[in-house]
Amino acid sequence: MHCWFFTSQVFKSLPGKALVGNSRNFHCIKPLLQSTRHRPLVETITTLRQNLIKSLGRDSVSDTEAIRKQHSRDEGVERHNHLADLVVWPKSTEECSIIASLCSEKKVPMIPFGTGTGLESGVCAAYGGVSVDMSKMDQIVNFNPEDFDVTVQPGVTRKGLNHFLKDHGLWFPVDPGADASLCGMTATSASGTNAVRYGTMRENVLNVEVVLADGRVLHTAGENRRSKKSSAGFNLTNLFVGSEGSLGFITKATLKIYGIPEMMLSAVCAFTTIKAAVDTCVQILQSNIPIARIELMDDVAMDMCNNHNKLDYKVAPTLFLEFHGSEDSVKSQAKFAGEIADYNGGSEFRWAYESEERNRLWKARHDIYWTTLQSNPGCRAIITDVCVPITRLPDLITQTKADIQESGIIGPCLGHVGDGNFHTFLVFNPNKPEEFKKAETLAARMTKRALDLNGTCTGEHGIGIGKMNYLEKEMGPVGIEMMKSIKKTLDPHWLMNPGKIFLSEY
Numbered sequence: 001m002h003c004w005f006f007t008s009q010v011f012k013s014l015p016g017k018a019l020v021g022n023s024r025n026f027h028c029i030k031p032l033l034q035s036t037r038h039r040p041l042v043e044t045i046t047t048l049r050q051n052l053i054k055s056l057g058r059d060s061v062s063d064t065e066a067i068r069k070q071h072s073r074d075e076g077v078e079r080h081n082h083l084a085d086l087v088v089w090p091k092s093t094e095e096c097s098i099i100a101s102l103c104s105e106k107k108v109p110m111i112p113f114g115t116g117t118g119l120e121s122g123v124c125a126a127y128g129g130v131s132v133d134m135s136k137m138d139q140i141v142n143f144n145p146e147d148f149d150v151t152v153q154p155g156v157t158r159k160g161l162n163h164f165l166k167d168h169g170l171w172f173p174v175d176p177g178a179d180a181s182l183c184g185m186t187a188t189s190a191s192g193t194n195a196v197r198y199g200t201m202r203e204n205v206l207n208v209e210v211v212l213a214d215g216r217v218l219h220t221a222g223e224n225r226r227s228k229k230s231s232a233g234f235n236l237t238n239l240f241v242g243s244e245g246s247l248g249f250i251t252k253a254t255l256k257i258y259g260i261p262e263m264m265l266s267a268v269c270a271f272t273t274i275k276a277a278v279d280t281c282v283q284i285l286q287s288n289i290p291i292a293r294i295e296l297m298d299d300v301a302m303d304m305c306n307n308h309n310k311l312d313y314k315v316a317p318t319l320f321l322e323f324h325g326s327e328d329s330v331k332s333q334a335k336f337a338g339e340i341a342d343y344n345g346g347s348e349f350r351w352a353y354e355s356e357e358r359n360r361l362w363k364a365r366h367d368i369y370w371t372t373l374q375s376n377p378g379c380r381a382i383i384t385d386v387c388v389p390i391t392r393l394p395d396l397i398t399q400t401k402a403d404i405q406e407s408g409i410i411g412p413c414l415g416h417v418g419d420g421n422f423h424t425f426l427v428f429n430p431n432k433p434e435e436f437k438k439a440e441t442l443a444a445r446m447t448k449r450a451l452d453l454n455g456t457c458t459g460e461h462g463i464g465i466g467k468m469n470y471l472e473k474e475m476g477p478v479g480i481e482m483m484k485s486i487k488k489t490l491d492p493h494w495l496m497n498p499g500k501i502f503l504s505e506y
């Protein structure tokens with residue numbers, strides 16, 4: 001198996017089991033957890049496997065290498081190739097609780113697995129252990145259309161839920177580009193293009209059921225509670241939003257849902273400079289137009305988007321906008337936004353009412369990562385995800401663009417400018433370490449800039465392994481210490497998804 005990894009330092013093989021697989025230029029993109037943790041011993045895994053089969057049935061447990069590989073990485077750039085020792089599929093909260101108890105008894109790591117569309121290596125098996133694939137728990141367990149809430153198990157994806165909801169004139173608007181599991185989206189505090197109007201997962205999760213590392217079951221807002229708001233004690237629900245599998249298994253999520261708007265109007269508008277485009281975004285938001293989504297794609301992204309999708313948009317910094325509401329309200333919102341765009345030199349406005357045309361436009365935006373890779377065959381990309389206060393965005397993106405242009409690296413800038421959150425895809429050839437080094441340096445410089453501008457290293461993709469280094473700077477020592485003391489309370493043996501989020505254990 002040819003696999004390649006990159007390092008700013010030579011990979012430190014972990015104590016315990018030898019690394020699986022041979023590879024040229026074997027490196028690791030980030031220093032793994034500096035810990036004395038060992039992978040589980042073979043005999044421990046053998047006994048655990050027998051106990052799991054006894055409890056769950058043979059069809060719910062696998063140690064096949066191909067299945068372990070499939071569960072040991074996500075859609076982000078590869079950071080190492082350690083494999084989970086086992087993969088299990090719980091069919092209920094009770095079975096998930098049994099898995100947690102059996103693994104805890106043997107002190108074996110557990111990694112919740114949703115649909116593997118994460119980007120920061122959140123599901124990879126840094127220290128072996130058991131990958132717990134939640135996909136067989138795939139029911140919509142409680143639907144209250146009149147109260148605008150629904151409760152789903154972890155195998156339900158966002159498109160699956162919307163397919164169910166649409167016949168009721170309802171939808172769930174948080175829309176990462178992938179068809180991710182809703183509990184995985186909860187675990188990474190995911191977001192998407194609709195966040196400007198509808199918020200992120202953080203604002204749309206009312207309650208979660210969690211199986212803790214020792215098998216206990218927790219309902220973070222109280223069992224079956226689904227009020228839109230509550231001030232009853234600590235907000236345990238939001239403790240698990242963004243926990244990235246490090247605090248427990250999310251086995252149910254109660255979500256806010258919304259009426260499908262009477263009308264959705266999309267528009268595309270080109271600008272002469274990135275600054276003009278982003279200034280337009282800031283002014284639209286400051287004018288309090290209740291815009292649903294506003295996304296930026298720079299000239300590099302537009303060029304690849306046109307070529308890949310046979311489109312003919314202007315190759316220039318472009319805003320993708322969408323307005324939701326009654327026909328009158330949508331038209332007046334669009335008119336006002338159009339005037340602001342004109343003021344900033346916007347041109348080539350193209351409107352789309354029909355869902356087919358709108359979906360085509362937004363698919364081009366959602367698929368831009370794959371478009372970038374397919375436009376640069378054989379390459380990979382470091383994906384950045386900084387988020388800053390909206391007024392800081394124009395300068396940050398302009399400086400980032402200048403750095404990328406100076407570096408010679410291909411690096412489209414795009415994303416959720418309505419939230420102050422944007423991405424670059426810093427493309428590099430895996431056989432040219434100097435390109436990787438440039439991409440990594442650009443990512444580090446951009447992230448430092450965002451942190452210096454009172455922002456964050458990750459607006460929506462989470463920390464995983466990819467951003468462990470940045471979290472320490474972002475949160476400071478007391479913040480990290482507080483997070484670890486919470487983790488120690490919930491997972492005293494550090495068994496839930498070890499090797500992620502923190503550079504060191506307790």
Ligand SMILES: Cc1cc2c(cc1C)N(C[C@H](O)[C@H](O)[C@H](O)COP(=O)(O)OP(=O)(O)OC[C@H]1O[C@@H](n3cnc4c(N)ncnc43)[C@H](O)[C@@H]1O)c1[nH]c(=O)[nH]c(=O)c1N2
Nearest residue numbers: 114115116117118122176177180181184185191245250460
């Ligand atoms: C093409 C494309 C486009 C996008 C994105 C990906 C891709 C491939 N993403 C990233 C990704 O879709 C997002 O991080 C999802 O929340 C991941 O959900 P999965 O179910 O795939 O989780 P996945 O299986 O990848 O796991 C992610 C993390 O959550 C944990 N986890 C998963 N299920 C859990 C459960 N039931 N209980 C506890 N922990 C659990 C895992 O342990 C891991 O740490 C994204 N993201 C975004 O926010 N905005 C965006 O716009 C996009 N766009």
Ligand SMILES: CCCCCCC(=O)C(=O)O
Nearest residue numbers: 075177366369383415423
């Ligand atoms: C497969 C990687 C997707 C890159 C970034 C996805 C995202 O957050 C977005 O497009 O927005």
Ligand SMILES: [Mn+2]
Nearest residue numbers: 192415423460
């Ligand atoms: Mn995004």
